[in-house]
Amino acid sequence: MFIMSVKQLLRKPGRMFLFFSLLASSTALLIFAIVSMVACGQRIDIVESQFTTIATVTQNAEPGDGILKAEILEFDSPDYIVPPETRPFLLAYNPQLYTTNIQYTADSIHIVEFSPLESEQMSNNSVPVKIEKIYYNDYDRTSNTINNLMEKDLEPGDIISIRQEQGPVTLLEPGKRYIANLSYNQQDEYSPYFGPFSTQYDAQGHQISDGGRPRIEEVTKDFWLPGGRGEIWMNWVEAHQWEKNTTALPVLPTNSLNVLPSFHSKNAYINDGREITQEEFAGGAKVCMLPQSLMSRNILSIGDKIRLPLRCALYGYVPNGYKTLNFNCGYFFTPLDANGDLYEPFWEEEYEIVGSYKQLSEENNELTYDVIIVPRQSVEATWDDCIAYYEPMNGLNASFQIPNGKIAEFNASLHFAAPAASKLEITYHDNGYENIMSSLLNTRLSSMLLLSVGCIAIVVVIILLLYFFVVREKRRTAIERSLGMTRVQCYISSLSGIFLLALLAVATGSGIGWTVMHTVMEFQLQKPSAFSLSSTAADENDESAIPAEEREDIAYFSREYSLWAENEQFETTLELDTEAVSIHNRIYYATPLLVLFIFTTLAFILTRKNLSIEPITLLGGG
Template identity: 45%
Template structure:
């Protein structure tokens, strides 16, 4: 071996050049190999972590009929999750305080009483009334509310006097002195005509908002007026069987029940179909998400908000959800509220004047607790409970209290990543009526990120290919100068009595003494480089001219904040074991290549008689 090393040292210039070249080739091969592994892992991770959804909105024009989400299901549509329209189900859960849904409960002013006019009138001017009998009083006793400060509002009693307004009634009617009326009214901060006498405005009376399931048409009641803002005359048979007073009694009972125990429930076929979860503005705080298998089977599992969990509910507990009312196309965070005594956007009475009973009731296991970056925002308004749609196995058609067109909160679907343009073209071709809808695609920047990663993979592949080619060239030149041109040396050694194996060892030992330290040093250098190298990834949006809207936003997302965010997971380093394996395998492959090619060339030389080799030219 020492003889072989001495032979290498006799050519110090060439030995140094090849030593450095082997180091460079090892660094390039290790760097490009690990980079390729990293890029492929990032691509696989992005494929698994990103999702593409589209929200659907129908901008209803006069004469238009309601369109349904299932119209978007056409032949050849490759949906990950097909279009769904999610209702809100309102469940009453005694013992569970939901302050997120009932932010106006304490400030709502609701009084129900019988009264008689002191004098006739009331079209436009306040009319002085005397309370005959009070049935219900609900108001903010602190008086620190939006209705007014320092008010004279109190529990009403027989004999109290107040002025009544009809400002909220579309078609005001007059009061007749001597008659008795009943109304639902609220305290008004208007200046009273007489000092010390409060002012009230007539508001909601018993009414119904019951809707027909398929077309969403309102079901007219035959037992009570359709107008919500009104007062009713108390006649002799008013409180008798079949009288309107029975409906007023039910109305009052529902007002008493309307406390902080109501929870909105969202049935869905996938968590990623919910825009707030898709945008990462909601995330799991404890437990886990409902799985795809649980959605498919309709398992009795649910996810609740961290605010609802403050009631002492933990992951693994069960919660009984009796669902009373269904809301389709409801957008509570914009102009509407679930607090019917506050805004009267819906009624808890059906067309028969009866309170809705639960159409579905089941025990659900809490598998996860979610948190929102902006509490109460989006479709999760009111600390909504999330359940699998298929877990509700009965129809809600007799309990629909609100029906509106599809909107971006209630209707969505999921398609494969990277298929926005292709899918949108196929959709409009197969479903012409889709042009009447506003479809907004959101891939959270998937196509921009993937374009960057594919470019990175192409660059890495080119670098890897160039590194392999450079490595082969360096190895071939190394063998040419230190093996091929050493064939006379092999002949001399054989003439001196060395065996073929000794001749092989003589050549190989010198080359290994040169190559092994070089590849080890190259592997160490590349490992150091990869540990300080940072690969920046641009953020960006995606849009197509022929698509209604394609967008994504990270402004309020968790991607820059959460350790489990998509961006962080997608671009983390390759597993350390794969890195170390690469730094070991690349030098090993170089050494094995040198070894095998050297043995091949030396074996060819050994087949030639020494006298022929000694007699030939260089």
């Protein structure tokens, strides 16, 4: 029966080849459309999970303007993933940790008591003085040797010349003692440098007056009594000794890694361990992340604990790449409060190291040099009385996170609900999410259209195939039954040949669909504008190290609108995981089986209809 059925097909080779081609092509189109749509949906899920949208906030304050915080942008909005936050640096002084900044270039600082040898008004006049007592010496000894300078550690009995080049005129009188912070000026003379002063601010950003501090002070008989000015000068000396022996560690409290510009732009990435989880951020867990350089320098490992005694806060501070937080570098800030006392730790706790991070570049970002990241809620004390520096917020230290794809809608709501937003410069960063998502959605729409066309094509081809090879074979069925063939033999005679034809066609179509899909992916793989999404360095994402069978299911997009394109050393990949690739492979088998099932079901129904008609009626109907 099977041979007879095949012979019947071969008698119509043109029709057989036509339907074979149509069914194979329709199956290939259907498979291509399904795999494309599934893969596009999976990549949309990947983009949604790996892309974030943040907004950075900058206040371009004019003279007289009050300093604002990003928190004024909070309103009753369900769209905030991470509400606005203004992040200060919290300085921790821990002598047990060695930092990058301990190798800083020292300023010329000599805190000494001296007595004038002549009476002179210090107004661009050089005055000889005798050093009576030494409290602190520090200067760049390497530069001093290279430039053949005569600066040295001052000692009691030394005779030097000092010249006051700026500030109010000071009258020095022989027989009196004075104290000053002297700086060598490269003409074998010294000039009075800053004396002890405070840069303390209140929580609203207003500087608290310390009453003014002269550069040179007379050492009177009550100068060193308890509560006298001598205590403030000793605090000043101790502050310099802190900086010389224990450089401040900047601690950055935040509510999420996602709102940190360095992590958002993929400039920073996890090197060892793990990220701080959102549950740990929300619960204020005593955990932290350290830069890998700080870990290596102090021989620390994941799971170790470090103590962080936090002494003061800096708002709006932008560290430079040479002397990150040394207060004596131009005295951007000092560790003295308005009363002249050293800031005491307002919070001290042990933090467990859960991860380390590295950066592609440590310049012009908020994580420059030895920044320790902790959950904001883990600091359970307020630092409002310990603010040593306060400048308007900038794009590095004020930000918030919103859902992807909501920039225009959210921005309109924000300006309506929070009028203060008009006073601030708000910049949104989505790393090209909207452009990529727009491309993916267009691709998914195209796949859906192809799927519709493929489904229609499959149905039409199956109906036509069954019409010509089953429905129009009623007479043949009647003859076979008249010759004594059973119903089972009639089924085999009518369907086995076309079933074989359909089986070969859908198998061929599945192979064509697989070939076309993988050819398209290989073509995308070779595009020079490819980038990935994995948080690893470029050398760990080298495409040449990825096996070809794994690279076939990698999605690539243009970097034209991506901030990551600014750094060619770092690449990212929208890589489908093993489960996603397995789903694709199942489609190549499941789709032909579905087509065969539909074909077989309809074929049996139509053949049964033929068999239900009496042979005499079919033969009589010609």
